[in-house]
Amino acid sequence: MKFSVILDALPYLLEAAVTTIWVSLLGVLLGQVIGVVVCVARQSGGRAADMAGGVYVSFFRGVPLLIQLLLIYYMLPLIGIDVPPLVASIAALGLASGAYVSEIYRGALNAVPHGQSEAALALGFPGRSIWTRILLPQAFRISVPALVNELILLLKASSLISVVGVAELTRTSQTISASNYRPLEIYLAAGVIYLAINGALALFGTLVERRLQQA
Amino acid sequence: MLDLSLLVQYGPSLLRGFGITILCWGAGCLIGMVLGFVLMLLRQLPVKPLRWVIRVYIEVIRGTPFLIQLFLLYSGGPSIGLRLEATTAGILGLGIYGSAYFAEIFRAGYQAVPKGQVEAALSLGMSYGSILKRVIVPAMLVSTIPAIVNMMAILTKETVVLSIITVPELMYEMQTMAAETFATFETILGMALFYWLLVEVVSRLGRRLEARVTRYLTHASPQGSSSETATARA
Numbered sequence: 407m408k409f410s411v412i413l414d415a416l417p418y419l420l421e422a423a424v425t426t427i428w429v430s431l432l433g434v435l436l437g438q439v440i441g442v443v444v445c446v447a448r449q450s451g452g453r454a455a456d457m458a459g460g461v462y463v464s465f466f467r468g469v470p471l472l473i474q475l476l477l478i479y480y481m482l483p484l485i486g487i488d489v490p491p492l493v494a495s496i497a498a499l500g501l502a503s504g505a506y507v508s509e510i511y512r513g514a515l516n517a518v519p520h521g522q523s524e525a526a527l528a529l530g531f532p533g534r535s536i537w538t539r540i541l542l543p544q545a546f547r548i549s550v551p552a553l554v555n556e557l558i559l560l561l562k563a564s565s566l567i568s569v570v571g572v573a574e575l576t577r578t579s580q581t582i583s584a585s586n587y588r589p590l591e592i593y594l595a596a597g598v599i600y601l602a603i604n605g606a607l608a609l610f611g612t613l614v615e616r617r618l619q620q621a
Numbered sequence: 622m623l624d625l626s627l628l629v630q631y632g633p634s635l636l637r638g639f640g641i642t643i644l645c646w647g648a649g650c651l652i653g654m655v656l657g658f659v660l661m662l663l664r665q666l667p668v669k670p671l672r673w674v675i676r677v678y679i680e681v682i683r684g685t686p687f688l689i690q691l692f693l694l695y696s697g698g699p700s701i702g703l704r705l706e707a708t709t710a711g712i713l714g715l716g717i718y719g720s721a722y723f724a725e726i727f728r729a730g731y732q733a734v735p736k737g738q739v740e741a742a743l744s745l746g747m748s749y750g751s752i753l754k755r756v757i758v759p760a761m762l763v764s765t766i767p768a769i770v771n772m773m774a775i776l777t778k779e780t781v782v783l784s785i786i787t788v789p790e791l792m793y794e795m796q797t798m799a800a801e802t803f804a805t806f807e808t809i810l811g812m813a814l815f816y817w818l819l820v821e822v823v824s825r826l827g828r829r830l831e832a833r834v835t836r837y838l839t840h841a842s843p844q845g846s847s848s849e850t851a852t853a854r855a
Contacts, residue, residue, distance in 0.1 A: 407700075468820040469813045470778040472785075472792070477813055480806045558684075565686035569785060576688055583696065590697035597685045597693065604684040 411588045412595045419592075422578035423599050429496055429574060430561040436500025437560070438553075441507025446537060448508070449515065459508070466505035472566050474498050479570050495567035503560050510552045514545035547618050554611030558604050565600075575599060631798045638794030641708065642780050645790055648712045649780075650773055653719025660720060661727040662753075675724070682721035687782055690714055695786045711783035711790075715776060722772050730765035731757065763834050770827025777823050778816070791815075 448459035466474065475498040482489055482497075489497075518541055526536045546553075568577035579596040583589035628635075664675050682690065694703075694717075695710040705713065734757050742752045784792035792812065799808035 464821075465813075465817060468817040470781040470792075470816055472781045473809060473813045473816060476809050477806075480809055484806055562684075562686040565688040566782070568688070576686065576692075579689070579692070588700075589692065590700035593689055593693040593697050597681070597689050600686060600689060601681060601684045 408588065408591060411586060411591045415582045415586075415592055415595065418578055418582060419575065419595055419599060422573060422575045423603065425572070426561065426564055426574040426576075426600075427603060429492070429567065429572070430499065430557065430564045432496045433499030433503055433560050433564065434553075434557050436496065437503025437507045437556070440500060440504025441511055442542065444504060444508040445511040445515070446542075448512070450533070450537075463505045463508060466502050467509075471498070471502050471563050472569065474502055475566060475570065491567075491570040491572050495564075495570060495572050499560055499564060499567070502563070503556060506556055506559075507553070510549045510556065511545050514549040514552075515541060517548050518544045550615055550618055551611065554607065554614070557611075558607050561603060561607065562600065627798070627802055627804065631794075631802075634794045635791065635798070638789060638791035641788065642790040642792075645708065645712050645715060645783055645788065646777055646780050649715025649719060650776055652712065652716025653723050653772075653776070654769075656716060656720035657723025657725075658727055660724040661731060664724070664728065665731070679721040679724055682718060683725075687714070687718050687779055688785060690718055691782065691786050707783075707786055707788045711780075711786060711788040715779060715783070718779065719772065719776055722775075723769070726765050726768045726772060727761065729768070730761035733764050734760045766827075766831045766834055770824065770831060773827065774820050774823045777820050781816070 444459045444462060447455045449456075451459075469477075475495065478498045478501070479491065479494045482494055522540055522544075523536050526540050531539070564574060565576040567574060568580060571577065573581075575596055579592050583592040586592070660675050660679070664672055666672075691710070691714045694714050695705065695707065698705055698710070738756055738760070739752060742756050747755070780790060781792040783790055784796060787793065795808055795812045799805040802808070
């Protein structure tokens with residue numbers, strides 16, 4: 407073990423960790439949007455939408471993320487969309503996350519009493535504002551712990567995008583350890599950085615949860 | 622679309638790859654469960670430092686990406702004299718990764734065993750070993766089966782990551798085939814469909830096992846364990 411190796415590599419690792427963080431954040435944001443849309447479509451879009459949503463959820467939860475990533479990475483150019491690996495990676499993370507998020511919201515919606523949407527309907531709320539003013543805000547609040555958990559899972563999963571050459575934490579660790587022949591130290595450092603980010607996220611999640619409980 | 626003659630040409634290597642996938646998965650699950658069970662038992666001992674070490678182990682494994690753990694084991698291992706073949710490293714890595722999750726699953730199951738049953742067994746003069754074997758483990762297995770099945774399905778998906786450290790499993794063989802035939806997209810699409818099916822089969826079998834085990838439970842002791850099963854799933 408040589409700690410000076412870690413110190414030398416640290417600036418590069420931290421820079422890569424920033425990429426990891428924002429790729430995961432963008433992935434989660436995209437996942438949120440997709441998840442909410444899929445969830446609402448499945449609940450109120452009729453049988454065809456429900457079935458399509460069901461296939462989407464089943465596919466993206468059943469197929470390993472690495473394969474989804476390669477599929478999107480190779481499929482986009484085939485249909486004429488030429489995007490950098492970074493964009494393909496964020497799309498893959500978002501699509502995968504969306505499948506899980508839509509299920510999280512589905513569970514949370516079940517926890518909102520049915521009488522509330524009936525009451526809103528009786529009061530003459532249009533369908534869309536029942537969703538935006540009554541169901542989704544409560545579902546969001548209920549699902550905060552699960553969503554933070556989802557963010558942590560996605561951050562760990564983002565290590566897989568190193569395969570398509572995105573210079574995030576895992577890829578950068580690979581590059582550095584290939585040049586200085588010190589894989590043990592470098593991967594340990596990378597592991598500690600991942601752990602620290604996840605610890606911070608978990609703490610943030612607890613704070614948000616406590617805040618929401620007070621409100 | 623995919624030229625069918627390719628399947629004939631690459632069939633044997635794909636089949637071998639699938640065999641290694643199943644081997645890694647089975648052995649990884651087994652190591653993970655045994656190690657997880659031992660960790661859970663050790664955590665019950667009234668030794669503070671030991672509990673603390675196990676807790677750190679579990680948090681570290683659950684807080685870092687599986688790929689980083691694999692790299693540490695496979696590329697970092699030789700630095701401390703641990704030279705493993707890719708497949709061995711993959712199985713071990715899968716086992717270590719799974720053990721942290723299985724330890725938590727088993728702990729929840731252990732805590733869900735009613736204290737009264739253990740006390741009753743103690744008052745009947747049973748030794749701790751036989752209480753474990755005849756009272757705790759059977760009740761625990763039943764309440765944790767959904768979570769165990771879920772974890773096994775997750776590990777099925779994680780086996781593809783082993784291809785990155787060159788374990789010659791299905792994903793690796795498929796990528797070789799894709800690189801040699803330039804039928805990249807078709808190959809990956811085929812693989813996606815195959816794994817989708819595989820994970821579905823694992824979950825279905827798991828659900829069947831779950832139904833069977835729970836039915837047995839309602840015969841043996843009718844004290845409504847269905848709620849426990851539900852919490853274990855969450």
